[in-house]
Amino acid sequence: MQPVLVSACLLGRPVRFDGTHRQANSAILLRWLSEGRVVPACPEMAGGLPVPRPAAEIIRGIRGAQVRAGVARVLTQSGDDVSAAFVAGARQALALAQAHGIRIAVLKDGSPSCGSTNVHDGTFTGTRVAGMGVTALLLREAGVQVFSELQFAKADAALKALERSAVK
Template sequence: MSHKILVSACLLGRPVRYNGSAKTLAHAALDAWQREGRVVAICPELSGGFSVPRPAAEIAQSQSGDAVLAGAAHVIDEYGADVSALFIAGAQAALDLAREHDCRFALLIDGSPSCGSRFIYDGTFSGHKFAGEGVTAALLRANGIEVFADWEIDVLAARLAQIDSPY
């Protein structure tokens, strides 16, 4: 069985990041998954209602995505606006798309207040990172989807090979 993988659109070369850039991930496994029709692309921030470009945003006070989902933390843009609702809407859109395509796995760009799965920025807009996850990564994990950071693609490939193997 070939499991589908929800993938951050910026990793596929789409210029959807806050600054209008992509973070293209060149990897043989990703190329193969695309050829096999296993990749389901999403940018949660665009799905949540943001445009490109948009102000940079971070989760305030070194909190994580699960705290935003619980209403205990906020995503703030660089001008001080609370943009939590758009991040939550984008996370829900990602979850809905994953369910629609029966994605059990997600490959997301790390560091993002949406897609970060191992680290995010601390909310001070100073470039400081800490161990945490974005709003989309938190919602996907809470709903049983295995989330991998872009730099963990080899780990995801091994996981897929393990479950796709007939032996």
């Protein structure tokens, strides 16, 4: 049975910057939980950030690759640079995925860590732009298929395809 990496906040864990969660209302997620497939992860906490913590956004760049390369930074609204924690958390999430043989992940979109289709634009106004967070990018580069919380059906289809190909 193929495990799936899922953002801890989507599982109802209060790990977001403001101490809340974004529990996903998904029958697919409930099935995965009942099957024992889900491996929870919060890259920001794994990178050493506390809960609660100041909101952070990718500044001067909209891609996780730019943060990893040192071209863009992840900053709090007051200007504290938390890039190292985001990169460390991404590496921890990748290590977790590799340890469990994970090839599918469902992560919280919009996050500078987990965003897979969009991230906040760095202005702290709630504006989102196309781009990927540091963790989503690192996982994708390692061959993990990354989906947002709005793509459970696509993630489930990819999971079933992986399992079918493993049986052959």
